[in-house]
Amino acid sequence: MASREAVRAAVRQVRPILSADKGEARKRVLNLYKAWYRQIPYVVMDYDIPKSVEQCREKLRQEFEKHRHVTDIRVIDMLVVKGQMELKETVEIWKQKGHVMNYFKETEEPKPTDFLSKFLAGHE
């Protein structure tokens, strides 16, 4: 009983990754959004991708909305760090057109609906 209390107290305080509180984490997220938003016209120009600036901005908004529900500050920091890494690679043109177009590709295969696709997939 006492050990459980001690564990709970120890787990409540964790070392922060970047931000100490929600306000700071929020600032980092909004700054990342701003940086990406401003970079998008140059991405479209440099990589010559077949998407318009509006479509890219929509995709940016979708990517941020994917993690809207996250509340853990360390997870938010980690996502911001990963986003910043992606931004750096995109700005410096270390990526190539395919890497940028990956954002527009769905990562999950849609489930088969018609008979033949289900048969070939094994009647899942």
Added chain:
Amino acid sequence: MAALVQGVRGALAISSCLLRATLPRATIVGLQQKGIHTNLCGVTPSAALLRSRNESKVAAQRWMASNPGVKPTVVEIKDRVLRVCKDFDKVHAEKLTLETHFLNDLGLDSLDHVEIIMAMEDEFGFEIPDGDAERLLRPADIVRYVADKEDIYE
């Protein structure tokens, strides 16, 4: 020398986004006023960064210095702010007045608010830091902020 350039480029890369934001405005102004030809497309990022950093500073200063008398009045600022807000496609034009709160009345979220502040930065040509940006929650606040920054008193 090459290492120095590389180091500078690395340091500038993160801030390149902000820098490039000022670039188009400054170069467009330069083209209109002085006929300076700046080659934006097809230049390597590092060379563009190093050269454009100086150019954008000089061109931005020239803009204010060459037209010292031309300052927008408060009415003009109000018009411009409202026009930018109306152009934003998530804003319903009929609900928009100077006192409508972006988050509460217009139902926008914080990312939309960031986009609106960025549009204001592009419109008026100066950076709005985050600490100030999160307090600008109504068009009236933005008008007052711009008037303070540009030293326009009624």
